[in-house]
Amino acid sequence: MKNELKIITKDWDKLNPLRIEDYIAIGGYQSLEKFISKLKPSEIIAEIKESQLAGRGGAGFLMGEKLAQVAEEKGTKYFICNLDESEPGTYKDRAIVDHNPHLLLEGIILCSLAIGAEKAFIYLNGRYEEQREILAQAIQQARKKYFLGKNIFQSDYKLSIELFSGAGAYICGEETALINSLEGNRGEPKLKPPYPVKAGLFGCPTVINNAETIANIPWIIKNSGEKYKEIGSISSPGSKLFILGGVVKNKGLIEAQTGITLRELIYDFGGGLLSGKEFWFAQLGGSSGRLLLEDELDIKLDFNKKNQYPLGSGSVLVVDKTVDIYDLMLSWASFFRRESCGKCVPCREGTFRLWGIIKRLRDREISQRDKEAMEDILWTLNNTTFCPLGKFSATAIQDAITKLGKDIFKKNN
Amino acid sequence: MLAKTVEKILLEFNPQKRNLLPVLKNINSVFGYVSAKDAQKVADYFSLPLALIFQTASFYDEIKTKKSSAIVIQVCSSSNCAVNGAFNLVREIEIFLKIKAGDDNNLKIKLEEISCLGHCGEGPIMLVNGKKYERVNVSELYKILEEWLGN
Ligand SMILES: Cc1cc2nc3c(=O)[nH]c(=O)nc-3n(C[C@H](O)[C@H](O)[C@H](O)COP(=O)(O)O)c2cc1C
Ligand code: SF4
Ligand code: FES
Numbered sequence: 001m002k003n004e005l006k007i008i009t010k011d012w013d014k015l016n017p018l019r020i021e022d023y024i025a026i027g028g029y030q031s032l033e034k035f036i037s038k039l040k041p042s043e044i045i046a047e048i049k050e051s052q053l054a055g056r057g058g059a060g061f062l063m064g065e066k067l068a069q070v071a072e073e074k075g076t077k078y079f080i081c082n083l084d085e086s087e088p089g090t091y092k093d094r095a096i097v098d099h100n101p102h103l104l105l106e107g108i109i110l111c112s113l114a115i116g117a118e119k120a121f122i123y124l125n126g127r128y129e130e131q132r133e134i135l136a137q138a139i140q141q142a143r144k145k146y147f148l149g150k151n152i153f154q155s156d157y158k159l160s161i162e163l164f165s166g167a168g169a170y171i172c173g174e175e176t177a178l179i180n181s182l183e184g185n186r187g188e189p190k191l192k193p194p195y196p197v198k199a200g201l202f203g204c205p206t207v208i209n210n211a212e213t214i215a216n217i218p219w220i221i222k223n224s225g226e227k228y229k230e231i232g233s234i235s236s237p238g239s240k241l242f243i244l245g246g247v248v249k250n251k252g253l254i255e256a257q258t259g260i261t262l263r264e265l266i267y268d269f270g271g272g273l274l275s276g277k278e279f280w281f282a283q284l285g286g287s288s289g290r291l292l293l294e295d296e297l298d299i300k301l302d303f304n305k306k307n308q309y310p311l312g313s314g315s316v317l318v319v320d321k322t323v324d325i326y327d328l329m330l331s332w333a334s335f336f337r338r339e340s341c342g343k344c345v346p347c348r349e350g351t352f353r354l355w356g357i358i359k360r361l362r363d364r365e366i367s368q369r370d371k372e373a374m375e376d377i378l379w380t381l382n383n384t385t386f387c388p389l390g391k392f393s394a395t396a397i398q399d400a401i402t403k404l405g406k407d408i409f410k411k412n413n
Numbered sequence: 414m415l416a417k418t419v420e421k422i423l424l425e426f427n428p429q430k431r432n433l434l435p436v437l438k439n440i441n442s443v444f445g446y447v448s449a450k451d452a453q454k455v456a457d458y459f460s461l462p463l464a465l466i467f468q469t470a471s472f473y474d475e476i477k478t479k480k481s482s483a484i485v486i487q488v489c490s491s492s493n494c495a496v497n498g499a500f501n502l503v504r505e506i507e508i509f510l511k512i513k514a515g516d517d518n519n520l521k522i523k524l525e526e527i528s529c530l531g532h533c534g535e536g537p538i539m540l541v542n543g544k545k546y547e548r549v550n551v552s553e554l555y556k557i558l559e560e561w562l563g564n
Contacts, residue, residue: 088491091531126438126475127530167438168474170528184433186472243533245493251534287492323496331495334526341472 004269005231007239008215009255012099017134020141023102029147031221032106035113036153039221044114045071048217050225054236057082057173057210058285058312060303066207069197070115073205079112079120080182080201080208084166084173086125087286088335089315092241093211095253097131100215101138105161107214109148110221112159115207119160122211123178126166135163170339171389175208177341188343189387212241233259236303240311244270246318247277263297266318277320281404285312287335288392291399325408326362329400333358336393347390350381354397361408371409374401417443419451423458433459433469437476446477474527482523484561487540488514490526493533502537502554509558522562 015022023029035044049064070077081104085093096104112120124132139161142148150158164182171177172187179201181187200206216238220228229237242254242265249271256269262282266272273279281291284301289312292299299309319328337355342348354377360366378401381394401408422439426432436455440447447455447470456463470476486506490499503514506524514524532538535547539554541561549557 085531086528088529089493089533090529091533094531126473165435165438166473167434167476169472181434182431184430184469186468188472245533246496283492317492317496319496324500327495327498327500328492330500331490331492334490335492335528338474338526338528 005239005255005257007219007231007255008096008103008212008241009099009253015100017097017099017101018137020102020138020145023100027222028102028218029106029145031218032109032147033153035110035221036155036157041071041114041116044110044221047220047225048114051216051220051228052225052237053213053216053220053228054238054303055210056212056240056314058310060236060305060311063209063213066197066209067111067115070117070205070207073198076119076202076204077115077117078201078204078206079108079115079117080178080206081108081120081122081211081214082173082175082178082208083122083124083128083131083211084178085128085211085313086170086173087288087313087315088331089245089286089317090243090313092243092253092314094125094128094131095241096211096215097128097134101134102142103215103218104211105135105138105142105148107217108161109142109152109159110217111207111209111214113152113157117207118158119162121162121164121182121201123172123182124163124165126168128165132163132165139163169341170335171341171387174387174389177387178208179206186341188341189389191386232257233300233302233304235305240301240314242269242301243313243315244318245315246282247274247320248272248318249274258302259300261298261300262292262316265301265316266297270318273318273320277322280319280321280323282319283317283396284309286315286317287332288312288389288395289315290395291403293403325400325404326358329358329397329408330355330362332393332396336389340389340393344386344390346380347385347387347393350377350385350390351393353377354381354393358397366409419444419454423454428459430459430461433461433466434473437466437470437473441476446480448480449478452478479517480520482520484522485540485542486522486524487527488524489528489530489532489536489538491529491533493529494536494538497536497548498550499537501551502539502549505551505554506558509555 011026045067053063054060083093108120166172169187172181174189176190177187196206231237236258240258254269281293283289283291290309301311333355337351340347340351357370357374378394378398381390426436452466456466488502512524537549539546539549
């Protein structure tokens with residue numbers, strides 16, 4: 001097996017997540033100390049910009065740019081860690097909390113102080129009750145050590161971190177919906193612009209980042225952005241957490257550098273397919289991700305804007321030929337029907353109709369009319385919805401039809 | 414310990430709108446759902462219209478605005494569980510118990526599909542009244558149902 005990279009997953013086997021001392025023993029909170037004693041906020045941001053760290057929540061926006069924009073704003077500002085993580089097959093952010101919550105806290109503190117926020121939030125998936133408990137304890141411990149609170153390391157910097165749990169809605173991972181949810185409203189997305197960096201939580205400038213993105217920050221501050229940039233892909237360097245699922249030998253979490261190929265991920269890191277299984281396709285990025293056939297596995301996994309196959313959340317489902325494709329299609333359709341927030345008609349109606357048609361497809365009752373309607377619906381979802389969820393709901397099903405095409409409708413002929 | 418009342422829960426929070434979801438979650442976890450009467454109390458406490466309380470409450474899967482069935486069976490039907498046979502379980506349960514997934518009107522028993530719980534390696538995952546079962550196959554399914562329903 002290839003060497004795994006250890007930036008986020010470093011020393012996980014040595015750490016008790018409930019003991020801050022363990023984290024301190026491996027050099028934890030030294031980046032924060034370095035910042036407080038030696039650096040200006042602008043220097044932190046310059047370092048992060050230099051690193052070229054791109055958001056790991058899916059969109060791949062450069063983190064340094066966002067921080068810089070909000071740092072320039074005056075008045076009350078907020079920093080939010082997005083730990084809503086509800087993409088099917090994805091549990092990388094939860095793994096960070098389960099193994100090293102203080103790494104995440106240190107990252108949040110560094111980012112918040114860098115932009116001049118005195119209050120940060122962690123928006124947790126509603127089901128992450130254990131993780132909420134771990135984080136609550138970690139926050140207490142950090143406060144006792146003066147890493148949080150009023151006089152961080154005896155300086156004038158202050159910060160409090162508040163935990164906020166969602167209540168079961170995939171769309172609340174989208175940043176504007178997340179803000180609505182935090183404000184006590186329905187978690188529906190809002191029109192952008194204004195972007196959260198201008199008018200975010202309670203109308204104030206706000207930076208929202210994925211938990212994994214934030215977990216890279218302590219390393220960058222300790223080792224420099226330049227060093228970080230040397231790791232992995234040129235277009236979006238650094239570490240990436242992947243989750244492998246399906247018929248691979250080594251299921252679960254893998255940390256690797258960006259830019260490895262999907263084939264390397266599945267065969268070198270994942271140990272290949274379970275014996276006796278024959279590869280059919282892989283889905284990249286959870287239920288909203290695209291399908292890749294055997295001859296497409298050499299794509300590079302990074303956040304290059306030109307990528308035909310977006311990396312998304314970084315989870316990969318490997319599917320073999322024995323799988324009932326109708327069940328899988330129904331799974332996608334059923335997920336998006338449930339998770340459509342209902343704000344816009346094309347998605348609310350489209351995901352519902354699509355689900356109905358896929359059900360009939362599965363039950364071998366699909367008609368010619370259904371097939372035609374399906375094309376219309378997929379087009380509408382792809383082109384007319386208010387937020388990206390609509391497009392997500394069409395992606396895999398569209399790929400299944402065009403790439404596995406003949407196989408899909410065969411049983412009906 | 415004294416029984417928790419809605420009034421007591423409310424007093425734990427400031428009546429700021431950003432505390433609305435935490436309050437609703439709290440009431441839901443103690444009483445199993447947010448009744449119209451309780452929603453009115455929340456509305457009064459926050460000085461918000463009742464419609465607004467329901468607007469927020471009805472949006473979230475975890476908040477119920479109706480008393481739920483005595484037994485709630487939930488099957489994760491997200492992709493990893495689906496390729497491991499989750500829909501077989503759904504079909505078995507539907508036929509065996511003569512219920513339909515998603516039907517909300519049966520006070521005794523309810524079956525619903527839910528989204529990924531992040532235990533994808535151990536799927537298919539099934540919950541009965543919150544209790545989690547992993548790697549459920551059809552024969553185990555019947556054992557579990559028996560456990561909850563008697564023969
Ligand atoms: C439907 C939808 C769901 C999303 N879910 C998540 C999520 O669960 N976690 C996350 O970090 N970002 C999610 N995002 C992306 C966020 O909107 C946002 O881009 C991200 O949190 C920014 O952080 P990053 O730059 O560090 O990736 C989602 C976006 C969409 C459109
Ligand atoms: S596309 Fe779907 S999720 Fe997005 S706003 Fe419209 S209804 Fe809501
Ligand atoms: S897909 Fe069922 S737990 Fe993740």
